[in-house]
Amino acid sequence: MAFHGQGRKANAALRLSGFLLGLLLAAFEGLALVQARAAPVAATANVSAVILAPDPVVSVVDTLPAGVNASTGTVVVHVATTSAQASKGPDPVNASEPAAVAAVMLSTKAGDGTLRDGGLTVAVTAAPRRTASHASGSPDTVNVLVEFN
């Protein structure tokens, strides 16, 4: 009889511990599911920039002539050398020209496209580039021609 009672107790203990383990397992499964769904993840990227020397830089500001439509007109900027001021074209400057100083146009920057006081402000930035034929120590001069169409 006593042996029978001990068996029952053992059986009940087994069932209780099984129940508790089942609860633990369910909690574990639920936690894993929640983690798999909600965990935010992150990544890191590099960011870079290069600032070139602003000198020597020539800045020219001109205004749009009256009668030119600022919204449809175009602005063509030529960077010319001292001896090739009259040359025309989208890129009249190159080192092979018989110029003492060539120049590379860095950027053109128009305004916001609206007329201001009858004109459109255009800023041009260019940097002189010394050629081999140009004597070192001489002043570098860049003529910037702004053509309005």
Add this chain to the structure above:
Amino acid sequence: MNLSLHLACRGWACLCLRILCGLAAASCCAHAAAQNVSNTGNLSFGTFVATSAGTVAVRADGSRGQSGGAFVLNQGSNTAAPAQFAVHGKANTVYAVTLPADNTVLMSDGAGHSMAVKSFTSNLSGTSILSKNGNGQFSVGATLVVGASQARGSYTGTFSVIVNYQ
């Protein structure tokens, strides 16, 4: 009694089996739904000249803008580009991207000069959904604040994005 113990042992065997199956399933599901985001391209503002204070912006679509005394240049090896990220996870999962707040990201030239980065934007509007294969991608642009007497040189920094799965 023998029958009771036998049933109890069977119960334990079932429980053990369930635990094993649960662990296997959890491992399997965790692998299938492994969620991560990786950087596949860095953000570059490119090369520019700074004659006075201004900004240089690289948009998420890759276009570039300038304001003030900053003149962007299309030269040099440091080509302007937005950052690119690849997202992986469970198929059709909805996710959102958290970008850095304004002026929390600084770029430095290593010589005591710095520039702040602000206005981070991505090409995602609100949330996005991973594909059937569990893949997604997005790009990130930002605006660089250039000081009035910003020292020339190469500036670098890092920033992080967070992907929140929903």
